[in-house]
Amino acid sequence: MANGVWHTGYGIEINLSLPDLGHPHRPDLLREITASVSERDPQLLECLAHHDKRECLSESGGKSPWMFIRRGRVGGRRPLVASHLPITHKATPEESAQHKATKERVVATAGRYGLDAEAEVPVANRRSVSDAVVTGPAGLRVGWEIQYHHLSPSSVHRRSVSAMENGITPLWVAKDRTASLIDRAPWARVDDMPWRDIAGGKEMVIRGGYRHLEVWRCVPSSERHCLVSEGAGHCGAIHADWFVPALCLPERKPVLIEDLVLRSATGESVPVYVPSRGSGRAGRHMWVSAADRARWEEIVDEKTPLPTTPVEEDDDVITFAEQEIDRSCRAGEDSWSVSDARPLRDLAQPTGGFTLPRLPPQRPSTSTRITPVERAAASAALGCPPWELGLCAGCDQMMRRYGPNAAMYCNVCRATLNGR
Structure with missing residues (x-):
């Protein structure tokens, strides 16, 4: 794992293990070096070994000496890591086929419902492209982003905000319960299916990201547990919380991807953001019925818009070990920095809900x-x-x-x- 890089623009050495990166008079340096490679000069950051005219292992391994910065995950720590380009993850042929089949299925579904749909739509002066944009009868535009491999939280947020600024509601699709995009923006999770099943019309259930609002009075006859009392007690208050279809009482029918294509474009299903109540998570993004969102806003007596500025979670906080720079080339050793499994983000349990005092x-x-x-x-x-x-x-x-x-x-x- 490389903990240092050379900044070709400023002609400076950067120590990624220091809180100020070794340059206290450059407060914007962290933001500059962690920007997406597509938004900066790809040759901005250079391997220190290559810069010093020493052996750079990337030259024999099919990678370039130019680098990008990401957050590693080691033993619960989140250090900044310098890795050689190309990008962290290159989609496998199977992932590319899954992506293409899902995108085409969304567009085809929209067409069957009489909705306008277009694939590969440029957004924000062509700086990004939505996989598919579906337009409803009232002009509501939903931008489907099929993301079957890892994408950084900052990229998810940046592209989501860009879509919203251009009148498009983002809808991210994942297949992995650990995907970083979960709860960073409106999202939905489907099963990891072979592309032939996706293209062939096999049922695609929304496993996560869609919830229903349930409201109940906390009395002994209630089938639900109290949200505030420990054990099996009942507080007599009124509780409201969000549940996935399988955990509703009675159980609700699962939502299919075709359902979400139609309902999101017509406004029958809408995104809602529920701030966390002290769980260490910034909040929960979900798709819900318009009626449920209206009832929730009435109960909590507030409307919470979708965030337009990044909200850090506990797991996002960078760890600075304050070490000396290792000037050896670490190409090929980067994988250990992310060897710790990413935590599950798609959790089916309730959100924490809201309690109206008795x-x-x-x-x-x-x-x-x-x-x-x-x-x-x-x-x-x-x-x-x-x-x-x-x-x-x-x-x-x-x-x-x-x-x-x-x-x-x-x-x-x-x-x-x-x-x-």
């Missing part, structure tokens, strides 16, 4: 006021229109007080009264 018991009726947020959450949890809500005559908790099958007392109070 109303204080036995409040005088003259001071009782149900807020819009409380009313929205209770309406969703109890499955009744907001105008049928009222307070239990016994405990002052919200319940279905008016309309068909209404009552004066909640189930808990009725059980208490009947037991007397």
Whole structure:
């Protein structure tokens, strides 16, 4: 693993193991050297051995002496690593065929639904290209990015922001649960299928990236666990959280790639971003129904737009070991720097959700006021229109007080009264 490079533009030696890279008076240096090779001079960074006219192993190994910077993963650390060009990963013939088949399937699906679709669409003055752009009847444009090999988080964010600035909603497709693009932008994960199955129309289920909102009241009769109490307790509050179809109660039908092509273009399915509540992750990106997103925004009483600036996660933080520069050429030894397995990012568990606090018991009726947020959450949890809500005559908790099958007392109070 090389921990130093030569900057041909400034004529300086860079130590990647130092927080200031050895040049405290150049605060933008890290951003400059970690930019995508497509956005800078490919010969900006040079192997130190090659620069010093010593043996550069890349010359006999089919690589160039020019370098790029990435984040390694060693024993829980994330050091900066200098590696020889070409790019970190060159797609295998199978991956290229999978990519092509998926892109063509998206375009063909859009055509069958009567939607406009185009492959290889230039974005932002041709600086990047979307694999496919599907346009809905109302002019909504969705840019499908088929990414079956590793791509850095910064590249995912940059291309997503570029798409949004040009009126395109990005939709990234992965096949690996460890893909860095997961939760960096709106995404969907499919199975790792042979390209012939993709091209032949075999069912492609969205395994991750699409969720449904579930709202429930945390009482003993609830099938779901409490989000705030430890063990099997029940807090009496109203919880709301997002679940993959298989974990919904009752279980929902799986979403197919054809479903997402249609729903994303018509606006029936929309992206939503849910900030993390202290898990070390920046937040969760998901595709959800438009109705679920509207209900969520009403319950949490806020609208969270898709991020347009990078949000670092704990796992993104660079580790600086502050070592001396090793000036030997390390071509061919780069693989150890990423030998640690990338962590799973597509996790099926709930997001952490939102809890509406329980109303204080036995409040005088003259001071009782149900807020819009409380009313929205209770309406969703109890499955009744907001105008049928009222307070239990016994405990002052919200319940279905008016309309068909209404009552004066909640189930808990009725059980208490009947037991007397």
